[in-house]
Amino acid sequence: MRRFFATCPKGLEYLLRDELVALGAEAVREGLAGVHFQGPLETGYRACLWSRLASRVLMPLAEFGAATEDALYDGVAAIDWSEHLAVDATLAVDAHGGTDALRHTRYLAQRVKDAVVDQFRDREGARPGVDTREPSIRLNLLLRKDRATLSLDLSGTPLHRRGYRVGQGEAPLKENLACALLLRAGWPAIFAAGGALVDPMCGSGTLLIEAAWMAADAAPGLRRSYFGFLGWRGHDAETWARLKTEAETRAHAGLSALPAVFFGYDQDARVLEEAKRNAQQAGVAGFVHLARRDVAHLERPEGGDAPGLIICNPPYGERIGQHEALVPVYRTLGAHALAGFDGWRLAVITSDDGLAHAIGLRADKRYVLFNGALECRLFVFGLGGEAAPRAQPDKPLGPGAEAVANRVTKTARHLRKRLEREAVHCWRVYDADLPEYAAAIDVYVGQPEGQPATAAQAYLHVQEYAPPREIPEAVARTRLADLVRGAGRALDIPRERIATKTRYRAKGGSQYGRHDARGEFLVVEEGGLKFLVNLHDYLDTGLFLDHRPVRLRIQAEARGRSVLNLFCYTASASVHAAGGGAAATTSVDLSATYLDWAARNFALNGIGGPSHRLLQADSMQWLAHDRGHYDLVFVDPPTFSNSKRADDFDVQRDHVRLLELCRQRLAPDGLIVFSNNNRRFRLDAEALPGLAIRDITAATIPFDFARNPRIHQCFELRHAG
Structure with a gap:
């Protein structure tokens, strides 16, 4: 079994994934601008011959640390290049990415080439040549986060070059x-x-x-005369000839x-x-x-x-x-x-x-x-049948909906530049700004799970706060309709992409009551990572938008650290920690549903393995029995909970015991980030003499939540002294 990575234009990852699965690839998963897969060498050949969507097919030869120029050279030199290349052959090198110390891709490619040819010169007194057009082998270097991946480019030249294009128009499609x-x-x-x-x-x-x-x-690669593996010493000519013969037979039958x-x-x-x-x-x-x-x-x-x-x-x-x-x-x-x-x-x-x-x-x-x-x-x-011309403009909005639309339009216009500058894809556009229209409205830009990022569209999540009892039900329904229609009109989002909910406090304090059973998930992006959200089935969506700065803070603090996430929900903070280079993450929650959701979030970002644990347990009970130590602890408990499977919890009553248990698990130089959304919460610092406490709430309120700065409280805690 070999590992491969097929590159593709942005947005084609999901289509390419399905194509590779159909070609017999195994362990297929999407990556950034491409798809990882596994299989025998034949699978890589088949992808080169049959993929209609891939740009290149890369086969990793080695991965190694490359924080410095010397480390990069030594990592390349550690490979026995006589297994891949003849001394009288040619090579070319493409380089991508970089680090703070190594930024120039042309120079990186030069250093890789130097390491290869120096090995031949030292051993045999001669060296391979360089051919940038059709070399015997083409190498591909990816340098990211001080790690280098050096691959053999099996395609040699971009696979969209099918071999038939003689001329092209002014605006050609690849x-x-x-x-x-x-x-x-x-x-x-x-x-x-x-x-x-x-x-x-x-x-x-x-x-x-x-x-x-x-x-x-007809195989799209059948008319190509050159591939990057034809001059490679590991080339399996018999397998390649068999695949070409099969493709020629199929093309002849299909064209006939x-x-x-x-x-x-x-x-x-x-x-x-x-x-x-x-x-x-x-x-x-x-x-x-x-x-x-x-x-x-x-x-x-x-x-x-x-x-x-x-x-x-x-x-x-x-x-x-x-x-x-x-x-x-x-x-x-x-x-x-x-x-x-x-x-x-x-x-x-x-x-x-x-x-x-x-x-x-x-x-x-x-x-x-x-x-x-x-x-x-x-x-x-x-066209025809039930298809219809574009709908005529909607009838005018009523006064209430018009007021909502004006407020949403004004807020969206005010936030637009900062949202674009900071690449924020999920944000709050309205939060009870008009007293008689008491709701929170959030925008989620994403694509349905299983669809490519190119299918991303804006969706609205409207959470109507429970109206006072004196408000007649008919009036409440009219106001909700005004909210939906006004916000949808302001942001040009159709009704089918708007989810509506009423946030009543569930009996017993449950925060996560099920609302629907659609099973529809969107893939959204935050901080360069992907997350699944569900706008319909639960009261909350899987991503608390007010904690965006907290998650980004954790991502920035996590490199090389062991991270504990208690009451982890869908473990978005753990994914941020892993994305920031955490050495290990441990995520604890009582709900199997949310832990499964968390696992899907990790998988969506290509993160996995024993270093990232998901544990189903009551966080308080688990803390009392755990004996590990952690560099960074994130704890964001519910205001209260009375689950049948765990002890009753009240954040005001129980936070001292919770934080004391966290302190016992905290490494000497460790950090606890403690947050909760109980607006009446008061932290009892005197009852926690072993901890130095700093209120960081103001720094953790997102700019789109500035109209409601009491959305949560957040503290940093370290060992006192």
Whole structure:
């Protein structure tokens, strides 16, 4: 078994994960701009040959500490390079990342190359050469947090270079992005049902060719003449030959049976000629109809009786022309698609939401994708049947909803720059700012679990505080409706992405009563880490937004330390600690549900192993019996609890005993961070003579909670003296 990492454009990680699983990869998990997987060498070869989405396939050779230039050189030199490279062969090195001491990637690549060639020179008196285009082997260095990962680049050159592109238009799509659009638009299922594909702005034909190859079961790497493993000494030529033969057989069978259902149009005769040459080079020219035609003459192809797909990459305005000039093009596309393609699907990628709006249709789905460095959205529309033009503007808001909308708009505008600057994705936009509309409204920007980050959208979580008993129920319902409608209108968030709850104090003080049973989780980001939140099923979402600065503080303090998280809930603070380089984390909670949630949070960030423990226990009882010592203890207990499986707990009554138990487990130079959200809480410092206490509440209130600074209290405690 070998380990691999397939890189991909940002936002394609989940699609690539599914693709690699289908190719037989094992232990598959998403990473940053790529996917980790395992398998025999054949699995790596198969990914190079068959992946439509990956950019490169890397096979790690070694991982080692590289805090200094000498450590980097020594780590590379420790590898026996004669096992990988002949003395008369060539190599190239790509470097990424860096540390505070090692920042220049070109120099890092040079030092890796030096270590390799110096080893050969010392042993054999000769050295390999350098070839940056098609070397015998290409090495890939990733340097992060003083750790180096040195990999063999099995792909050699980016896998989106399929080998068929002769020419390209002014705004070309990379081939792997084109495949992502086709998959998101549902092309495989549409083709299987007998549907055709039309690209009314086909340019050099990338979408048409990739769609044809996908339909014909043609391996995207089959026409490539170069891979990075062909000159590697560990290359298994027999396995590679077998895989190619299998791919050739499948492609021949698929192309022999492929119907001519691919139609491409463009008004530029020059790029149409490029499309024809590309289609010929790809071996699909006989299946693709190309014609010079503008979008105003878009019509359903003859024989296109089964529902098909219209898909295109039109000009965006940033690169070709201006927004105002393109609005009629998008409007014409939408009108002709709706009028002539009943039952079909329309998919359009653009970086300008205003242009997408000009299409005049209501999108069924939208996905965030990146065309190079340009952030775009893929809009997918149903045509005909129940599909309808974009809804007319909502009727005017009533006075109450209008007041909410104005307040939310003002707050969002005020916070916008800081939210962007600090990369805050989950934040509070309203907290009972208008007395008669008593609610907390939080914004969560994320994507449904299992969807790529490019599918991220804004969601609202509306927690209505229990109205006074003298308020009639009908009035309370009207006010809640005003809250939802006003906030949704202000932030342009549709009703289906708004969760509403009423925060009554549950009988017995339970804070986590179940509300629904949807099982729908969003993946959100905080401090460069990912977390699962659930907006519907529980009173709280899995991430206490007011503790964002506390979690970031823990992340900054955690490097090299052992961290204990009591009453850990979904262990978001533990994930922050692990993300900050904690040597070990221990998370304790009584709820199996939340510990399972915590485990998923760890897995979502690629963190695991025996160094990160999740323990189901009553925190007070566990502390009384534990004999470990911890450098950093985070304790955020409920105000009170009377669970049947644990002793009753009241934070005001029991905090002295709790903190004394924490002190006994605290390392000599350790730190306790103690927080709670009981607004009437008073810490009894005199009863804790063994601890030096500092109130850090003001520093831990997020800027978006400044309107309600009593949301929690927070203290730092250390050994006295």
